[in-house]
Amino acid sequence: MKIIESHIVPAIATKIRLQEYAVGIFRMLPSKSGLKKAIKKEQILLDGKVAQTSDWIQEHQQIDYIQKDEKQIKVFQLKLEVVFEDDHLAVVNKPSGYPTSGNYFKTIEQALPFNLKISSLPDALPYPIPVHRLDNPTSGLLIIAKSKSAQLKLHKDFEEKNIQKTYLALVTGETPLQDSIQTTIEEKEAFTTYKTLKSFRHQDVTYSLLEVAPKTGRTHQIRIHLSSIGFPIVGDKLYGSGENPFSKKGLYLAAIGLEFHHPIDKSLLKFKLKFPSKFSRAVS
Numbered sequence: 001m002k003i004i005e006s007h008i009v010p011a012i013a014t015k016i017r018l019q020e021y022a023v024g025i026f027r028m029l030p031s032k033s034g035l036k037k038a039i040k041k042e043q044i045l046l047d048g049k050v051a052q053t054s055d056w057i058q059e060h061q062q063i064d065y066i067q068k069d070e071k072q073i074k075v076f077q078l079k080l081e082v083v084f085e086d087d088h089l090a091v092v093n094k095p096s097g098y099p100t101s102g103n104y105f106k107t108i109e110q111a112l113p114f115n116l117k118i119s120s121l122p123d124a125l126p127y128p129i130p131v132h133r134l135d136n137p138t139s140g141l142l143i144i145a146k147s148k149s150a151q152l153k154l155h156k157d158f159e160e161k162n163i164q165k166t167y168l169a170l171v172t173g174e175t176p177l178q179d180s181i182q183t184t185i186e187e188k189e190a191f192t193t194y195k196t197l198k199s200f201r202h203q204d205v206t207y208s209l210l211e212v213a214p215k216t217g218r219t220h221q222i223r224i225h226l227s228s229i230g231f232p233i234v235g236d237k238l239y240g241s242g243e244n245p246f247s248k249k250g251l252y253l254a255a256i257g258l259e260f261h262h263p264i265d266k267s268l269l270k271f272k273l274k275f276p277s278k279f280s281r282a283v284s
Helices: 032-039 110-115 147-157 221-228 277-283
Strands: 001-008 043-047 062-068 081-085 088-095 124-130 139-147 166-171 179-183 189-202 206-216 254-262 268-272
Touching: 032 043, 032 166, 081 268, 088 110, 110 124, 139 147, 147 254, 166 221, 166 277, 179 221, 189 221, 189 277, 206 221, 206 277
Parallel strands: 139 254
Antiparallel strands: 001 062, 043 062, 081 088, 088 139, 124 139, 166 206, 166 254, 179 189, 189 206, 254 268
């Protein structure tokens, strides 16, 4: 166990419970939702004991925000392309065919310690952790947190839609030059825009290459949206026929662009991958 931040309760005028009092007392837990998650994970101590949301606060009590000891993960020795890395975060190019994380050994998360350095900062995470997911068959840019402060800020930026992502998708059919799709997915708003880069014929079937920008981050959002308007992604067995007449198999969806502000120094970060080779071969 490591204490990340501590707070001593000063004189208080009214009786108040921990869940109300502790909002904002820790720099790295600025929101009420973040505090609740930390309490649920038993990362908040009250005078050295695990705190509950219902605990009453008293003068001179010590409230600690801790990092619990975590089990050493078993490292998956998969070589990844590291696009960017500093002490707070990294961006890697995820290959298709691997889940981002989960209860498996061969995940991108398990491979991160093999590819990235552990942060030297006081609030370093025990090992680097992805702050969002890419589907198993989707390749491309994935943001990784290396410090707790970066992790919290990046989660907040995703929630507030401050991180712009760009995908490349190859679909069946001739699409309009540009369009937007707005629906609900699992009863939550989902919004996607796209523009057509190229339409072409292959084996008497028309295909379109799209640059896609999801404005929200619902599970399988791009795949669901493109299929719903009659343009399923090539190789999508879940939301399309799964048919793929091209030389390279798999899902033709890749996260090729990212734009966001660094969670700590606020500098603007922009990343853009070249077209994956399987896309270039398909449209050539």
